[in-house]
Amino acid sequence: MSKILVIGSAGQIGSELTLLLREMYGGSNVVAGIRNTKPSEKLTESGPCEVVDAVDPDGVVGVVKKYSIDTIINMAAILSATGEKNPMLAWNVNMNGLINVLEVAREFKMKQVLVPSSIAVFGPSTPIDNTPQETILKPTTIYGVTKVAGELLGDYYVRRYGMDVRGLRYPGIISHETLPGGGTTDYAVAIYYEAVRNNRYTCFVNEDTRLPMMYMPDCLKATIDLMQADFSKLKHHCDYNVGAMSFSAGELAASVKKYMPGFEISYEPDSRQEIADSWPNSVDDSAAREEWDWQPDYDLDAMTRDMLKAIKEKQEKGLI
Numbered sequence: 001m002s003k004i005l006v007i008g009s010a011g012q013i014g015s016e017l018t019l020l021l022r023e024m025y026g027g028s029n030v031v032a033g034i035r036n037t038k039p040s041e042k043l044t045e046s047g048p049c050e051v052v053d054a055v056d057p058d059g060v061v062g063v064v065k066k067y068s069i070d071t072i073i074n075m076a077a078i079l080s081a082t083g084e085k086n087p088m089l090a091w092n093v094n095m096n097g098l099i100n101v102l103e104v105a106r107e108f109k110m111k112q113v114l115v116p117s118s119i120a121v122f123g124p125s126t127p128i129d130n131t132p133q134e135t136i137l138k139p140t141t142i143y144g145v146t147k148v149a150g151e152l153l154g155d156y157y158v159r160r161y162g163m164d165v166r167g168l169r170y171p172g173i174i175s176h177e178t179l180p181g182g183g184t185t186d187y188a189v190a191i192y193y194e195a196v197r198n199n200r201y202t203c204f205v206n207e208d209t210r211l212p213m214m215y216m217p218d219c220l221k222a223t224i225d226l227m228q229a230d231f232s233k234l235k236h237h238c239d240y241n242v243g244a245m246s247f248s249a250g251e252l253a254a255s256v257k258k259y260m261p262g263f264e265i266s267y268e269p270d271s272r273q274e275i276a277d278s279w280p281n282s283v284d285d286s287a288a289r290e291e292w293d294w295q296p297d298y299d300l301d302a303m304t305r306d307m308l309k310a311i312k313e314k315q316e317k318g319l320i
Contacts, residue, residue, distance in 0.1 A: 003068050004030045007054050008075030010037035015178040020220050022047050031067050054097030060104050073114040074101045080120055081272050082182030083143040094146035102157050115154045115167040120144035124278045131280035133241050133287045140278045154238030166226050167238035171212035173219050176310040184275045192307045195256050200264040205273050207250035210281045214244040215298040229292035244296035246282040255304040
C-alpha cells in the first residue's frame with residue numbers, strides 16, 4: 001500500500017485530489033501537506049494533515065520519516081498572474097521547492113514523484129492550434145519558465161537516477177469546490193459563481209480568447225490515470241499534453257446563457273490578457289491517449305450544467 005504525501009493539499013487541485021486518493025488508498029495513507037492555508041474540515045477529518053513547505057527540505061524529510069512516505073505529489077506552486085507580481089517568490093516556490101522534493105525522493109528511494117506542469121510552458125512562438133507534444137517552449141511568464149525547467153528537471157532525474165517522475169501539462173482547471181488563486185484562467189470559474197450570485201460577470205479577457213480547459217473530475221482522472229500507468233510504457237515522463245475541451249470566453253458565456261437566459265457579460269481585458277494570448281487555443285494530447293489511454297468525460301455544456309447545479313446548491317445552503 002502506497003503512503004502518499006500531497007504537498008499543496010489546500011489548493012484548487014490538491015484539495016480534491018487528496019480526498020480522492022484517501023477514498024482509493026485509505027485516509028491514513030494519504031497525508032495532506034498544508035503550508036499557510038487553513039485546511040477544510042473534509043481534509044482534517046478524513047486523514048492526517050501536516051504543515052509542509054516545499055522550500056523547507058528538513059520539514060519535508062520530517063513528514064516523510066513520520067509517515068514512511070513513498071510517493072510525493074508536489075502541487076505547491078505560484079501561478080501565472082500572481083507570479084508576475086512576485087517573480088522571485090514564484091522561482092523560489094516553483095523551482096527550489098521542486099528540487100527539494102526530488103532530492104528527498106531520491107534520498108529515500110521513493111516509488112514515484114508526480115510533478116504537475118502547465119500549458120504555461122508554451123509561448124507566442126509555439127504553434128497555437130493543436131499544439132504538439134514536442135514543440136517550441138519559450139514562455140513569457142516566470143510561471144511558464146519554472147514549468148519548462150521543472151519538466152526538464154523531472155526528466156533529468158528519470159535519466160540520471162532511474163527515478164519514476166511523472167507530470168502532465170494541466171490546461172485551465174474549472175471546479176466548484178476550492179477556488180483557484182492567481183491564475184490566468186480564473187475567469188472560467190468566476191463566471192459561474194457570478195452568474196449564480198448576480199446574473200452578470202465582467203470578464204478580464206476578450207470575448208474571443210480561446211484556451212484549453214478541463215473540468216475538475218477529468219483533471220483528477222488524468223492525474224490518477226498517469227500515476228497508475230505502467231512506467232515501462234511511458235515514452236514521455238514529465239510533460240504530457242492533456243486536453244478535454246477548448247472554448248472562447250464568449251462560448252463559455254453562451255453555454256451559461258443556455259441555462260440562465262438572463263445572464264449578462266461584459267469584457268474588460270487587463271494584464272492577464274497578454275498572458276492568455278501567449279498560450280495555445282488547443283493541444284494535441286495523442287501521446288497521453290496512446291501511452292496511458294487518456295480520455296476525458298466532460299464537454300462544455302455538461303460541465304456548465306454540473307457547475308451551475310453545484311453552485312446553486314451552495315447558495316441555497318448559505319455557503320456562498
